[in-house]
Amino acid sequence: MARPYGVLGKTLGHSYTPVIYRELAGLDYVRFERDEADVDAFIHGDAWEGVNVTIPYKKLVATMMDELTPVARRLGNVNTVTRDAAGRLIGDNTDYYGFKVLVESLGLDLAGKRALVFGGHGGAGSTSMVVLEDLGMQPVAVCRSRSDGHAAGAAAHAPSVTYDDLDRVRDAALIVNATPVGMFPHCPAQVHDLEGFTQLEAVVDIVYNPARTGIMMDAQRRGIPAVGGLIMLVAQAAGAVKRYTGEDISLERIMAVTDSLSRQELNIALIGMPGSGKTRVGAELARLLGRDHVDIDHVLEERLQMSCGDYITAFGEAAFRNEETRALADVAARSGLVISCGGGVVTRERNYPLLHQNSQIVMLDRALEELSSAGRPLSQREGIARLAEQRMPVYRAWADAIAPVLGSPMETAASIQNLLGCAAHPSR
Numbered sequence: 001m002a003r004p005y006g007v008l009g010k011t012l013g014h015s016y017t018p019v020i021y022r023e024l025a026g027l028d029y030v031r032f033e034r035d036e037a038d039v040d041a042f043i044h045g046d047a048w049e050g051v052n053v054t055i056p057y058k059k060l061v062a063t064m065m066d067e068l069t070p071v072a073r074r075l076g077n078v079n080t081v082t083r084d085a086a087g088r089l090i091g092d093n094t095d096y097y098g099f100k101v102l103v104e105s106l107g108l109d110l111a112g113k114r115a116l117v118f119g120g121h122g123g124a125g126s127t128s129m130v131v132l133e134d135l136g137m138q139p140v141a142v143c144r145s146r147s148d149g150h151a152a153g154a155a156a157h158a159p160s161v162t163y164d165d166l167d168r169v170r171d172a173a174l175i176v177n178a179t180p181v182g183m184f185p186h187c188p189a190q191v192h193d194l195e196g197f198t199q200l201e202a203v204v205d206i207v208y209n210p211a212r213t214g215i216m217m218d219a220q221r222r223g224i225p226a227v228g229g230l231i232m233l234v235a236q237a238a239g240a241v242k243r244y245t246g247e248d249i250s251l252e253r254i255m256a257v258t259d260s261l262s263r264q265e266l267n268i269a270l271i272g273m274p275g276s277g278k279t280r281v282g283a284e285l286a287r288l289l290g291r292d293h294v295d296i297d298h299v300l301e302e303r304l305q306m307s308c309g310d311y312i313t314a315f316g317e318a319a320f321r322n323e324e325t326r327a328l329a330d331v332a333a334r335s336g337l338v339i340s341c342g343g344g345v346v347t348r349e350r351n352y353p354l355l356h357q358n359s360q361i362v363m364l365d366r367a368l369e370e371l372s373s374a375g376r377p378l379s380q381r382e383g384i385a386r387l388a389e390q391r392m393p394v395y396r397a398w399a400d401a402i403a404p405v406l407g408s409p410m411e412t413a414a415s416i417q418n419l420l421g422c423a424a425h426p427s428r
Helices: 017-025 036-043 058-062 069-073 095-104 123-134 163-171 214-221 229-245 251-265 280-288 296-304 308-315 317-332 343-345 351-357 377-382 383-396 409-421
Strands: 006-011 029-033 051-054 082-083 090-091 114-118 137-144 160-162 176-177 203-204 265-270 292-295 335-340 359-365 400-402
Touching: 006 036, 017 029, 017 229, 017 251, 017 265, 017 292, 036 058, 051 229, 069 090, 069 095, 069 123, 082 229, 090 229, 095 123, 095 229, 114 163, 123 137, 123 176, 137 163, 203 214, 214 351, 229 251, 251 377, 265 280, 265 343, 280 292, 280 335, 280 409, 292 296, 296 308, 296 317, 296 335, 308 317, 317 335, 317 343, 317 351, 343 351, 343 383, 351 359, 359 383, 359 409, 400 409
Parallel strands: 006 029, 006 051, 114 137, 114 176, 137 160, 176 203, 265 335, 265 359, 292 335, 359 400
Antiparallel strands: 051 082, 082 090
């Protein structure tokens, strides 16, 4: 029986990597969760054909290798382990290639310019520092304090600053987040705001869940290109496939798999006027795509133990909107859902980044004369026409796509699937 490929770590929750390896090379890929005391026996055992290594074992496993590739030796840690024909353990680090592809995907000439790496003394940060130096940039590690430790491997002697010293390096052309700040479920937190970086040309975040982190959305608001870590994840896997099987994965294939995975993992969030059919269309769309459907109003009714209309009548709209934002923050941080939002979600500007961070936002466009105010106290109080006058410009501004409401929820759902180019969700 063939031994599997997989990933070694201490705690491995939901991971995109099994899908990535299946898409890239048709490889079965499993998770190997091991305590530190069991790592040596696992690495020297025969439970795997090839294995990736994730935190916190990258440095530990490097000490167990019979041979390190030049890049792994330079970085001082490994993320990919294979055996040679004699059974010797070979340690490599394909994170270097993954991060290089990530930076180069920006398509910018940044040679000779300063790059700030938040978390530059950590494992991922030190890899980022080395790659940036090799690309001709001037990397600077940004640390919380001067006692944060030292950079690893080839980045050990790189310059560094603390958060209090950032005024010295405001001329940075590139900012890299190599920390877990902003990663699900603590999103959309931001490692640092971008105010004052007047020469900034791009932002890179190695976090890949959510798709758009807090610092990426900050960059986008300022018209600055930003890219997340999903490309790095796929590219480093392509490098591992090369070590495992000898197969070269083209850059075009890497980008195609990245795009496909992004479409699969992004939520689809439906917004639109009350009565436009978001709940019914959302349920049909989820069925078509094999996804879970979450209706924010239903979540609220379970939490509040009463209908949304009754809560608004009893406690007022402001109290209801606060509850709606809390529910949205919990739901929209997740991945691969179809989310039906309440009609008034756009009345709070703070709700937009909660949706935008991990969703394609689709506005359902239904003729006003077809909308009903029954059971909707705000529609009854304000009138549909007045609500539309207030909200329609915001719906359109928030929407990544606009879908006309067709004859049935099934027809509308099918049109949205076609509009977004979404395939059915693969089993993980």
